[in-house]
Amino acid sequence: MTKGSPVRLLLAFAAPLLLGNIFQQLYSVVDAMVLGRGVGVSALAAVGSTGSVHFFVFGFITGLTHGYSILISQKFGAGNPAGVRRAVANSAYLAVLSSAVITALSLIFSRALMALMHTPEDIFEDALLYIRIIFIGIFATVFYNVLASVLRALGDSISPLVVIVVSSVVNVGLDVLFVMVLRWGVAGAAWATVLAQVLSGCMCLFVLSRMELMRFEKGDARPDGAMLLELLRLGVPVGVMNSVTAVGGMILQGVVNGFGSVTVAAYTAGSKIMGLAEQPGNIIGLSLGTYVGQNLGAGRVDRIRLGVRRAIGMSLAVNAVIGSALVFFGRELVAVFVSGTERAVIEASYPYLFAIGVMMWVLGLLFVYRFSLQSMGDTVVPMISGALELVLRISMVLVLSRVFDLGFLSICIAEVSAWFGAAALLCATYYIRIKKTKQNVLKR
Secondary structure, eight states, rough: SSSSSSSHHHHHHHHHHHHHHHHHHHHHHHHHHHHHHHOOEEEHHHHHHTHHHHHHHHHHHHHHHHHHHHHHHHHHHHHHHHHHHHHHHHHHHHHHHHHHHHHHHHHHHHHHHHHHHTHOOOOHHHHHHHHHHHHHHHHHHHHHHHHHHHHTTTTOOOOHHHHHHHHHHHHHHIIIIIISSSSSSSHHHHHHHHHHHHHHHHHHHHHHHTTHHHHHHHOOOOOOHHHHHHHHHHHHHHHHHHHHHHHHHHHOOOOOOOTOOHHHHHHHHHHHHHHHHHHHHHHHHHHHHHHHHHHHHHHHHHEEEEEHHHHHHHHHHHHHHHHHHHHHHHHHHHTSOOOTTOHHHHHHHHHHHHHHHHHHHHHHHHHHHHHHHHHHHHHHHHHHHHHHHHHHHHHHOOOOHTTTTTTHHHHHHHHHHHHHHHHHHHHHHHHHHHHHHHHHHHHO
């Protein structure tokens, strides 16, 4: 990514990532259908109730492994193959250690976490069984995430797409076998997920093992204290940022639950639509992160600036289209999730979709600046921006709902206010950082 048109490079890298994410979204729908029809509504509810806890733990893992890939992309961009191999090896050591620690802590506190989320008694034991099996498979998730991050850091977004497609198909097949045929219930769905993750990791390892770059030489795999600390410096703040965001979501869900079942249904539908709508902007940011990391390693600050400008243009254009769709067709989109007779839910959800549709461009900029800073080696300010999002989102919703009695409208305002605050901090920090980076490169 250190040569050629930034737009062409970003689009070529982003397209497979976007397709992979969409495929995963479609898989999750099929997965839910298998569980709901094969076991029953209570089993589906049990698995669904683990969502916040799942994101709290696995969001940290995803952020941690993404942070490791930052250093790998920088070494690759600098044309330092030995440095790439050392970074990969030391990332593997940290992955093994973090897997053991996170697995132990997650299993020990799983019951307390599910109780903290006020999981209903009638589904509590099924939910606990499901999440514990998922936690047992943490090693497989870390295994896959580390290797997939390495591939993306080296500029390969095609192989992870193929891996996602194959593993998702296998996952669905195992779901049908374990749940519908063998009648293993929620445990079957959990083991299907774990085994599919193992397959994903093995496939990524196979791809990496065939690369000339990954042929280790003497000394490449030796533990390096300084590099281990650098990887932790990059990875831990990103992981913490994701977990902080998960905490915000858990608290916000609790506030929504107090508004009644109609509002809960409206927020659920709106959130699902929002999850799909934000994917293009998120993928543009993720692709830009690899681009920035490689060009920083090559000392091409001019290309970083150009790439960020082009990414901003792409993000604004894409989010203008998506935002317009949410504003003009929001009610129709919600109707996909609920019966046409549920007009109260549709009308309650529309203000949320209208608000995020109008302000979707802000979220797009947030992704651009956050991933750029992370790939330039600054993972602390993005972590602080995550904390700022949490503070703004919770404080705004509490003040607006309790002092001004705005009800669900407070959720809508709080959401976009959090985006604004975080995006402003990240934007200002990026321009300060890029100026200092250019000065440092000129001094070399």
